[in-house]
Amino acid sequence: MISEQDFNKLSKWIYENLGADTPLFFTRFHPDYKLLNLPPTPIKTLERARKIALKNRLNFVYIGNVPGDEGENTYCPNCKTLLIEREGYLVKKNILRNGHCPVCARNIPGIW
Numbered sequence: 001m002i003s004e005q006d007f008n009k010l011s012k013w014i015y016e017n018l019g020a021d022t023p024l025f026f027t028r029f030h031p032d033y034k035l036l037n038l039p040p041t042p043i044k045t046l047e048r049a050r051k052i053a054l055k056n057r058l059n060f061v062y063i064g065n066v067p068g069d070e071g072e073n074t075y076c077p078n079c080k081t082l083l084i085e086r087e088g089y090l091v092k093k094n095i096l097r098n099g100h101c102p103v104c105a106r107n108i109p110g111i112w
Contacts, residue, residue, distance in 0.1 A: 002045070004052060011053035011061075020059050021109045026050055026071075027064035046071070076101040076108070083108060 014022050026049045028041040046063045050071050053061040063071025067088050074084035081103045085093040095102055099112045 002049075004048070007049045007052040008056065011056040011058055014053075015057055020057050020077075022058065023060040023062065024053055024058055025062045025064050026053075028066050030065060043069070074108070076104060076106055078106040079104040 011024065014024060026046045028043065028046055029038070030040050031038050043066055046066065047069075050061045050063055059077035060074065061071070063069045066072070072086040072088075073082055074086075075081065076083055079101060081095075081101055083094070083096055083101060084091060094112075096108060096112050099110065100107055
């Protein structure tokens with residue numbers, strides 16, 4: 001099992017070496033095919049990892065393979081506005097304006 005210390009070390013390394021705007025994805029494992037003997041990743045583990053990475057000042061931390069989780073979405077790091085709402089691979093809402101938050105005008109890195 002991955003410890004809180006491991007999540008801290010990972011997110012601090014990303015912040016220091018790659019920058020706060022580097023996206024980080026924690027993806028849930030699902031047993032399938034030849035790995036049916038392994039349990040799925042607990043959602044609480046993914047949520048804990050995301051919380052730690054956000055606390056360590058990473059701006060874009062996501063949770064994958066958990067449809068409906070708020071960690072699928074993109075939020076403005078400045079004003080916390082929901083910018084891109086996702087469900088699985090579906091983008092349900094995107095309110096970015098020319099790559100910027102429409103509320104506070106913060107630039108959101110990416111190709112939009």
